Amino acid sequence: MHIDRIDLITIRMPLSAPFTTSFSTQTERCPLLVRAVASEGGETVVGWGECVALAEPYYSPEYLEGARDVLQRFLVPALFEWQTSGRPVTAQTVSAAVAHVVGHRMAKAGLELAVLDAQLRLRHTSLAEHLGVTRDSVPAGVSVGIEDSVSALLDRVGGFIDQGYARIKLKIRPGWDVEPVRAVRERFGDLPLQVDANTAYRLSDVPTLRNLDPFELLLIEQPLAEDDLRQHAILAQQISTPVCLDESVISAQTAADAIALGAASVINIKPGRVGGYLEAVRIHDLALANGVAVWCGGMLETGIGRAANAALAGMPGFTLAGDISASDRFYRQDITEPITMTDGAVAVPRGPGIGVEPIPDALADSTIHSIELTA
Ligand code: NPG
Secondary structure, three states: OEEEEEEEEEEOEEEEEEEEOOOOEEEEEOOEEEEEEEEEOOEEEEEEEEEOOOOOOOOOOOOHHHHHHHHHHHHHHHHHHHHHOOOOOOHHHHHHHOOOOOOOHHHHHHHHHHHHHHHHHHOOOEHHHHOOOOOOEEEEEEEEOOOOOHHHHHHHHHHHHHHOOOEEEEEOEOOEOHHHHHHHHHHHOOOOEEEEOOOOOOHHHHHHHHOOHHHOOOOEEOOOOOOOHHHHHHHHHHOOOOEEEOOOOOOHHHHHHHHHHOOOOEEEEOOOOOOOHHHHHHHHHHHHHOOOEEEEOOOOOOHHHHHHHHHHOOOOOEOOOEOOOOHHHOOOOOOOOOOOEEOOEEEOOOOOEOOOOOOHHHHHHHEEEEEEEEO
């Protein structure tokens, strides 16, 4: 496969409603799409990837403009140089081609997905088939932001339950934890429920976190800081809610450390956070071998990332519902055909590659910045 050209396309998508987490309120999303034009044996295809970095470095050190810069100045040139020196360019070699660039996993993941999508399209294979996925659909979970009041939260949750979501995740932070969880349990009974703190607590908050124990949550996600693996292990001994890691797990290596330390009995796998789908599969395999449950997280992806996540989430270790919701959870208009939910599940895409591509008009309408890089 020869990569002829790579475009870095930044788009702006307003959210249908503000989304508040313990670290910020998002009102719009500006994803960075990676478009790879690739050819082989006289056939030319376009592969798409999505970089999940947020506009600000609040969730992770990476952020939109930094990711675009590192892609433009280092990652894409490194891939072209790798190709020019006669080494094969495949999704499996992207990480080696850019290994000398430290970190920047979200940027690397966007590039790798574009190459992977192109490669699979050239082979007329779907990502699901490539991953050995046999399921037709995956259960759809929904992430519910922090609201201004408990009654507003109950309305939001009620709306998602009416739509058929299979699992609810509540964002929490100090001051917005036990009360909203109790209210949701009292109103809606024993629905599959979990919470996500996005690093907002300290070990000194154990008494508060223990007050969540009676609600029999599926898990508490990333209660403590990203680099507090040892403290998560201590916390896991002190509460009965299973501890799940998100921000802390940036690679198969950190997943292995977390499992060995007892810092996580569940892992949220976000391909973007860990450097791509290939590393995500490694974490899945490692977790499965160690009896650690995994589920697929989300970063408010467009249909591009959402479709690829739906394929990944079909792998056997994904035993918990992921943050794989329909496009209309966040966006009035997606840039692809909308990802939809039926009976609480999202279909595993079966078309070539990731199975979706941007609708040209929708892409053009939302594009705010574009860079063209040629081999
Ligand atoms: O369904 O795509 C989705 C969003 C799921 O809550 C979600 N993501 O920390 O997991 C997270 C969280 C997030 C929100 C991440 C905002 C980044 C920004």
